Amino acid sequence: MSSEDSIVDRVSSFISENKRGIVIGVAAAAVAVGGVAYYVASSRGTSGAGDEESLRSDKKKDKRKKKHKKTVRDKDEPILEERRPKAAEVSDDDDQPLTEEQIAATPTELRPEFAIAVQYYTRAIAVSPQPEPVFYSNRAACYVSMEPPQHEKVVADCDEALKLDSRYVKALNRRATALEALERYEEALRDYTATTILGKFQNDAAGRSVERVLEKISKKKATEILASRERRLPSHTFVSAYFSAFRSRSLPTLPESPSTGDNTLILALEALGASDYAHSLSLVNEAIDQGISWDLGKAEALNLRGTFKFLTGDTDGAKADLEESVQLVPSLTQSWVKIASVHMERGDAAKTFEAFEEAIKHNASDPDIYYHRGQVLFILNDFGNAAENYVESTKLDDTFVFSHIQLAVAQYKSEDVAKSMATFRRTLKAFPDRSEPQNYYGELLLDQQRFQDAVEKFDRAIELERVKNPPNVLPLVNKGLALFQWKQDIEAAERCCNEALRTDPECEAAVATLAQLSLQQGKIDVAVRMFERHTELARNEPELVNALTYQYASYAQLEFIKHYPDLASQLSQMARSMG
Numbered sequence: 001m002s003s004e005d006s007i008v009d010r011v012s013s014f015i016s017e018n019k020r021g022i023v024i025g026v027a028a029a030a031v032a033v034g035g036v037a038y039y040v041a042s043s044r045g046t047s048g049a050g051d052e053e054s055l056r057s058d059k060k061k062d063k064r065k066k067k068h069k070k071t072v073r074d075k076d077e078p079i080l081e082e083r084r085p086k087a088a089e090v091s092d093d094d095d096q097p098l099t100e101e102q103i104a105a106t107p108t109e110l111r112p113e114f115a116i117a118v119q120y121y122t123r124a125i126a127v128s129p130q131p132e133p134v135f136y137s138n139r140a141a142c143y144v145s146m147e148p149p150q151h152e153k154v155v156a157d158c159d160e161a162l163k164l165d166s167r168y169v170k171a172l173n174r175r176a177t178a179l180e181a182l183e184r185y186e187e188a189l190r191d192y193t194a195t196t197i198l199g200k201f202q203n204d205a206a207g208r209s210v211e212r213v214l215e216k217i218s219k220k221k222a223t224e225i226l227a228s229r230e231r232r233l234p235s236h237t238f239v240s241a242y243f244s245a246f247r248s249r250s251l252p253t254l255p256e257s258p259s260t261g262d263n264t265l266i267l268a269l270e271a272l273g274a275s276d277y278a279h280s281l282s283l284v285n286e287a288i289d290q291g292i293s294w295d296l297g298k299a300e301a302l303n304l305r306g307t308f309k310f311l312t313g314d315t316d317g318a319k320a321d322l323e324e325s326v327q328l329v330p331s332l333t334q335s336w337v338k339i340a341s342v343h344m345e346r347g348d349a350a351k352t353f354e355a356f357e358e359a360i361k362h363n364a365s366d367p368d369i370y371y372h373r374g375q376v377l378f379i380l381n382d383f384g385n386a387a388e389n390y391v392e393s394t395k396l397d398d399t400f401v402f403s404h405i406q407l408a409v410a411q412y413k414s415e416d417v418a419k420s421m422a423t424f425r426r427t428l429k430a431f432p433d434r435s436e437p438q439n440y441y442g443e444l445l446l447d448q449q450r451f452q453d454a455v456e457k458f459d460r461a462i463e464l465e466r467v468k469n470p471p472n473v474l475p476l477v478n479k480g481l482a483l484f485q486w487k488q489d490i491e492a493a494e495r496c497c498n499e500a501l502r503t504d505p506e507c508e509a510a511v512a513t514l515a516q517l518s519l520q521q522g523k524i525d526v527a528v529r530m531f532e533r534h535t536e537l538a539r540n541e542p543e544l545v546n547a548l549t550y551q552y553a554s555y556a557q558l559e560f561i562k563h564y565p566d567l568a569s570q571l572s573q574m575a576r577s578m579g
């Protein structure tokens, strides 16, 4: 870490990249099918000198065309230089200049040359024996250029043009721009999407517009959803990953004559131990309402309630509870570590590391502190320092499986593959009954495309989880992914994900994977349902924005298929070739 600034930069870029929050117990290889929503990918993938070149040559072509065309009082406005009407051109007779009267009737705020052109096209539309989309589109271009631009009229004219020729890309693009200006983002996205697809993804500007509008929609919707929705706990898989990232501690000793609230707190902690999270949550709220009689009990209760608040996305509430907890008992290092997580979730790296220092000040021999500081460093791609922290954590207590696993993953990320594999093999031997080393070792094997070995590890992990209630379903999802990447066996992959969802209907990894698999097959309607589900499950703003991006991208593709059914097969072909 060279300076604080650079950490802050990395944190904010981390947040903006929508990667997984640090709260996940293990930040190993991320779940990814390989293809993202394909046109988002395609519009990003093809920038570079080649495109510049093709853009420039397009412009040259435009200029060449211009020379052969009748000009329309256009003052070098290329937008007026569109394709020629195929038939029924305005005859020269009709192409007469406007009368003084007509010009006088033009509203003064309009730029006169465009007002004149508008009248010209209006006349052309009126006299043309058969309707010509180009007249509407060109008149729309005039409305765009007026001061102020007449966006509503642009939309109306493009509607007409597109009724006559649904593949009129210029009119589509023009309408999209006007709709965007009118903040009718979903319709703008529909049109930009069509522009992109009809242009066979070669139009860089349209691709960028898709991304830009998608971002506007997703951010807006995410804000609305977060403001209105009830807070609730995420999936069992998620919550249990969070809690298992802390070593278990013994229950606090009750005072001589415990109050009702004191006893309820013990029940809440016992429910937590039994992974009954919903019950634990309601019990801890009850305990605090009933009143807890001693400081350590209060601090533990606030730690637990703050954790649940954090998990439901209420970071302000979480911070308040956790801070109150350490005010009562400053040596409760777990609360300090969680305060660090809250700062990290907010993208405040400086405060994150301060909270870890504070924890160390109170108890330098708590191994959890180093594990979690390792996680933060890992997310910041500082794998060397992350590894040191995992080693420190293991030195203090070597029975915690995740410090071993994360060390191996950090070594892998530092491109020390041999060391990483050795760490994994030692971990597998030291924890023969744990599924996690199998699962995460499998992920690394998958990353190396050692498919058969990976599937074996996932199978072993699935077997070890089977005896648990409820089992962790991540190895199942991973197996599905492996089968897909290995043999393109989409059906088997879907079976694995569906089985995972039968156990944990809220497993985000399974939902996201199913969505991507459907997209790959061009089953956009199924993908849309899955993305909607993913949006429901998203826990915080970055996750929500990410899920909404896919959801609205898919809506726009569905719209496209509805309007251009004959191009639907082409679309799914493109999806496959990009995956």
Ligand SMILES: *[C@@H]1O[C@H](CO)[C@@H](O)[C@H](O)[C@H]1NC(C)=O
Pocket (backbone or CB within 6 Å): 331, 363, 364, 365, 366, 367
């Ligand atoms: C420090 O943390 C360790 C491990 O959690 C614990 O055993 C020890 O009692 C703690 N010390 C203090 C002073 O709280």
